[in-house]
Amino acid sequence: MKLLARLMMPLSIMTAAGMLTGCGTSAPADASGLRRVVGVDLIGARGATDADQRKIDRTVVRLCAGGVWRVDECGRHGEALR
Template sequence: MVGWPKILGDVLVLAAITWVVVEIREYGARSIKDAIERQNNDADSQSDADRSDYDRCLDGAACGTSAPANVAGLRRVVGTDLIGARGATPADQRKIDRTVVGICAAAV
């Protein structure tokens, strides 16, 4: 005689094990998806912040097409360090840095 209650119990245990395995896989996939979305959101936020910094730099530097009122005054602010600098060496980079500092400090 077939033990139907035992077979039914075994089927229920197998269904429960299958359900647990499926839930674990879905949780893993969801956590990976959430991690990727978090990275994308962080990258997007950083991109927005960098873009905003760049825009503020352009606004603060008053970049435009008007000519300086006085070339000698401009030369005192900007300096002549940048002449010949290519950025290939640390000394060149220092020249570039000194020029940028002068421009930013004077809010040119």
Template sequence: MKLAALRTMSAFAMIFALQGCGTSAPASVDGLRRVVGTDLIGARGATPEDQRKIDRTIVGICAAAVWTKAECAQHGERG
């Protein structure tokens, strides 16, 4: 599995873990779904198409300012 996929999954795991620790839930599931999208479903990072799915997900997360500009700039630099 590519490093980018692992970083993405780690970020989602952290989001869901924090939610379980009593932090505020997203304003709406529909809003979160619009930001994150559904491209990651089934993506494993093993093919160029999988990488495009990961990249599309990252674009939504960065556009919604969930991650900082510096964090978003790192996507694709490593891996």
């Protein structure tokens, strides 16, 4: 019985270590999916001109359509423009 316990101990430690390694987290490989949803319209936009506001609005539309923002959050952006 003691021999079996001694043999099983390293095996159970290795099994637990292997399971914990598989449950780790890693950084995303890239942000291409987010870039496709958000776009690049905000780059350089300061909100000072009508063209800047259109860039902001296009980005908000993409965030709403992509499901990044909730419906009530999207509605607040529309209310702020009135």
